[in-house]
Amino acid sequence: MFRTALRNVLAHKARLLMTVLAVMLGVAFVSGTLVFTNTISDAYQKSSAKGFGQVDVAIRPEGRKDAGDTIGKDPKLTQALLDKASKAPGAGSAIGVVNGFTAVAGKNGKLVGNGFQSQGGNYWGTEDPRYPLTSGHAPRGANEVAIDSRTAARAGYKVGDTVRLSVDGPVLTPTVAGVFTTDDGNVAAGGSLALFDTATAQRLFHRVGEFDEIDVKAAPGTSQTALRGALDQVVPKDVASTTTGRRLADDQATQIASAMSGMKTGLLVFAGIALFVGTFIIANTFTMLVAQRTKELALLRAVGASRRQVTRSVLVEAFFVGAVAAVTGLVAGIGIGAAMRSLMGTLGATVPDGPLVISPGTVATALLVGVLITMLAAWLPGRRAARIPPVAAMSSVHAQATTKSLVVRNALGALFAAAGVAVALYATTMSGSDGQAPMGLGAVLLIIGVFVLTPLLSRPLIAAAAPVLRIFGVSGKLARQNSVRNPRRTAATASALMIGLTLITGMTVMAGSLQKSIDKMASSAIKADYVVSMANGNSLSPDVAKTLSGLDGVTATSPLRNAPSRIDGETEYLTGVNGASIARLTDLKVDEGAFEVGGARVVVDKDTADSHHWKAGSGFTVAYEDGAKKRLTVAGVYEGNQMINGIILDAATLAPHQDDASDMQVMLKTSSGTSDATKARLEKALGDNPAIQVQDKKDISNGIAQMFTLLLNMLYGLLAMAVIVAVLGVINTLAMSVFERSQEIGMLRAIGLDRKGIKRMVRLESLVISLFGGVLGIGLGVFFGWAAGELVGSRMATYELVLPWARMALFLLLAATVGVLAALWPARRAARLNMLTAIKSE
Structure with a gap:
């Protein structure tokens, strides 16, 4: 059986190439991530150890x-x-x-x-x-x-x-x-x-x-x-x-390793997604390979091979394929790790010098992941093949899915999908981090449910494309029939693309909605023309506020100054402002009382007021950071947000209790409003300081947009790996489907369908399958984006759902492009089949 399995691997090199590539890409991403993070971590640790050389x-x-x-x-x-x-x-x-x-x-x-x-x-x-x-x-x-x-x-x-x-x-x-x-x-x-x-x-x-x-x-x-x-x-x-000094170096090494673990985890998540998508391709490939060798396996059963031996022979094949993919993936991963390090230098993120670190753990992980993933994906097709009766298989009576098995599958899929939707909806009623775990569980359950249901969903969704396919005549009709002929295969192929597009769409919906909400928050909470702050988030010297307030044309300024305090045994942060001008620089809705800040009168956001059971007119005792205590009065209660919240008091009241006063930012209003000339004048007054940024509302919005765009581009780049694997899956499925249908294609050629018609049929079949996966992925992505947004919205009053229609159309176009590109080689192969040879094939 071992020799038989080895012969089968060598006999089907071309068919298994795509499977090797799919596994290799996933393994390369995993090993590349480990090499990159280990190299960077080691370089930083050695550098930090040198830094403590003069400290005992x-x-x-x-x-x-x-x-x-x-x-x-x-x-x-x-x-x-x-x-x-x-x-x-x-x-x-x-x-x-x-x-x-x-x-x-x-x-x-x-x-x-x-x-x-x-x-x-x-x-x-x-x-x-x-x-x-x-x-x-x-x-x-x-x-x-x-x-x-x-x-x-x-x-x-x-x-x-x-x-x-x-x-x-x-x-x-x-x-x-x-x-x-x-x-x-x-x-x-x-x-x-x-x-x-x-x-x-x-x-x-x-x-x-x-x-x-x-x-x-x-x-x-x-x-x-x-x-x-x-x-x-x-x-x-x-x-x-x-x-x-030794302990300091060890502690810093631990901190560096901890900091790198976040990056490592994030990259490994995307590697896992690529491997997860690759699992569908491997399972699909082995299912088709086993189906094509049904007679051969039945003959083995007839001459004495047991079910376990048949299953084992398939697993041995999978072991060799996984081993080859793991080794090539490891080599490619080492190259990826080195390239990522060089890329950091190109982007301006200098890394300490040091050798490329390839640890035994990285090698073991790459080999283990590649082999295990492949063998797990091949186990079910092997087990299914072993259960086919030898006589039925030798007579070409393939074991089709029974009505009972389809009912069980659809029932399980509906159960998982319903449970996923229910858990996700329940998570939207929770607040903040409490809902993250239920939301993640709901997402996993729903994706599993939809995957199980895809054979059922494929018929109505692909049938919806029938009017368009009729335009292409016989080729279009055959493409539609071929797409639904084997729903399980179509589902497994489409699911690979579905998962990638689900993640891409969900993240795009979330990013667009958050950006819009933060823009709305900034425009609704701030009336100031400009906000001045340090570019790195550090505190500003009080001299900056003094310089700005003395400029011609500046009509109002106010610092935002943070200071810790103790109130009713709890730590609360106070925000010092210019009480005389803060109302002109902000636009915060007041629920009760008045927005009056000065002396002992303060305003408090609604959440803080509720937690202390305060209302307008309430008094409380505050212990400042220098230990001094004072009685303050709540003049009003306002609705806070992520930009402005907490207890706001006059900076003059706070200043005597601070050793070193510093400002988070300075807000200001000018008589001329916002303009390039005014901004340039403000920057010049501050010495054209590269560490200080002067921003109007548009600049703040652009900064937020730039941050989200950078994050999304990084995610798109990482998720491209999953899409590439999905493309390989479509190519693999079509290529094997063409091989499986050689006799049928030969008959079509014999009765008059030309080579262009054959090519068109295969391309349309690929296009339909890809669009099917794209529609499912975009639909799931929108749902997850909405659900996650509802969770975020519980803590952000200005949150609103934004559907990026243009980008979703682009994603659908991407799915169609995947289908067209994936069909190039299989379509060419189908068109070049010799009709007489194909008709005689079994």
């Missing part, structure tokens, strides 16, 4: 100890503590570390580095061992800065040049005093690092007289553990904690 023990603030960790004074790392640490037994040297966001502009005025990876810090003394200088000298005073060599090379800076940079808003123009090298992981990943002298860094990062961390280097002969023990004796437990 780090001293860090212990953090606040009161309830909620939001109120009261932070413990401080002072110069006195640094002096103590440097004199501890076993300590060789100690460095005080100050760091924070610093945006460096290139000579073209654009931001160098990647947003949050644009960092700043302090250069310790005249020779900082962390940052060896390659040219120049250590920065001295407020007008000098040192920058890393990668940033200097990218931006074209050298010692003596003037560089434009920003810490929290205002533009600084120091001179480049020195250029240094660093093993910092952020710089290796494409970020930038700017260093000031310690006093300047403390002032810029609001740490005057303080440090963010103290790094201690051990004296020769002292271990990290021994040094940590000595430091624990001199560092107050309620002020700071100590950690060894």
Whole structure:
């Protein structure tokens, strides 16, 4: 039986090629994802480990100890503590570390580095061992800065040049005093690092007289553990904690692995989808191969082979096919992983240097996935073939599906589909994350149900295309009949395309609806002409609001300033605004009371008011972040949204209780309204700072659209794998169908149907099957998009369903294109059959 199975594999090389390709693509995606994420993770981990080379023990603030960790004074790392640490037994040297966001502009005025990876810090003394200088000298005073060599090379800076940079808003123009090298992981990943002298860094990062961390280097002969023990004796437990450099490197490696796991999971999901779609093709292929060898298998049964041996022979075939596909998929996956890494560099996302990582786990996973998927998909066709009685099979009486089996199948499909719809509808009545699990379960049940029902659905849906097919005469009529001749095969072929289009359509509906809803929220909640914020989401200096309010033509400004507080034992965030102008800059619906902010009078969003049982006129006591308490009064209750919500009070009331005030954003209104000239004037007043963005409502909308477009394009690219696999499935099904119907095609040629007619028949059959899958996929995608939208809408008052008709028409056109392209080779093959040879074939 083993030799028979091996012979069958070698005898049907052409027929099994598409199956190998389908499995190979899925395996390549899985192995490529693992190679890519492992390579990136390993490079970051090694880079971060180098970054801790000068740290044997780090001293860090212990953090606040009161309830909620939001109120009261932070413990401080002072110069006195640094002096103590440097004199501890076993300590060789100690460095005080100050760091924070610093945006460096290139000579073209654009931001160098990647947003949050644009960092700043302090250069310790005249020779900082962390940052060896390659040219120049250590920065001295407020007008000098040192920058890393990668940033200097990218931006074209050298010692003596003037560089434009920003810490929290205002533009600084120091001179480049020195250029240094660093093993910092952020710089290796494409970020930038700017260093000031310690006093300047403390002032810029609001740490005057303080440090963010103290790094201690051990004296020769002292271990990290021994040094940590000595430091624990001199560092107050309620002020700071100590950690060894080895532990810091391990923790950062764990964080990097955790961060990469999200990307890995997302990519593997799409690889799983491709494999899932490929499973249909494999099952379809083996079903047809087994059906074509019914007499052969029956003969094996007649000469003594048992059912198990027949099933086993099919599984052995599947094993060889899966093994070949897995090995080629692994090789292709290694290439994909390398290409993805190079692509990141092309897109500007620099990755630390390091070798391509091909772990034993990746190899094992690729081989296991390829072989198991193929064997599982082939098991059912093999088992079905073994159950055909030898006499019936040898007499060409094929075991057709009985009425009972079809009734059972349709009943099960209807049950699954109904359960899926019911669970999905139930999930829409839930709120937020509570409904995610039921929604996912409903989606799986519904897809399974529709897949089981596709043979039943194929007849009426394909029959609907009959009027159009009649235009093509005999070829069209034959195409329709061929499409419904074997509903199970048609269903399995169409289902592969259906799944891909379901996901694409559902995501497109969701993205379009969310974009529209956020646009609506922005236009309905904000009356301001412009919103000013940091491009990376960091806080703005209060100086930005002062600069804007003093400009000619600016009629109203207000910062939005966040601060933690404690109310009734719970943490609540306060939003400080300009009480005199906030009503002119926002348009929030007031449910009760009045929108009045000033002194002790505040306004509260409805959700917060309900949670505390407040109404207009209610009073409550707030504990500010410095521990001070004050009685406030609710002047009004408004309807909040994702952009503006919570407790809003006057910034003047909040300011005395903040050590370092900073703004999330600044809203402003101008006498001239929005225009390119006004925007340019505002940007110039802020120093043409690359780290600050000035946006009107249109800019906000375009930013949202760009984000969704980028996300969708990435998803389309990933889901293209599933569509490619689906194309292979259609080609495979048609090619085998042509082989199966050789005698019939020969008869058609003999009675007068020419080669063009044969080609047209096969192409129309492919087109009908593809459009059938496309219609099902788009219909399911719209339902899932609507259901998921209802779930999101429970937390977004402005949510409304948007059906992207143009894109759905494009998806249907894509399905039709798949059908036309997939039919090219099978149609050509059918037309070139020798009619006499075909008629004599069995």
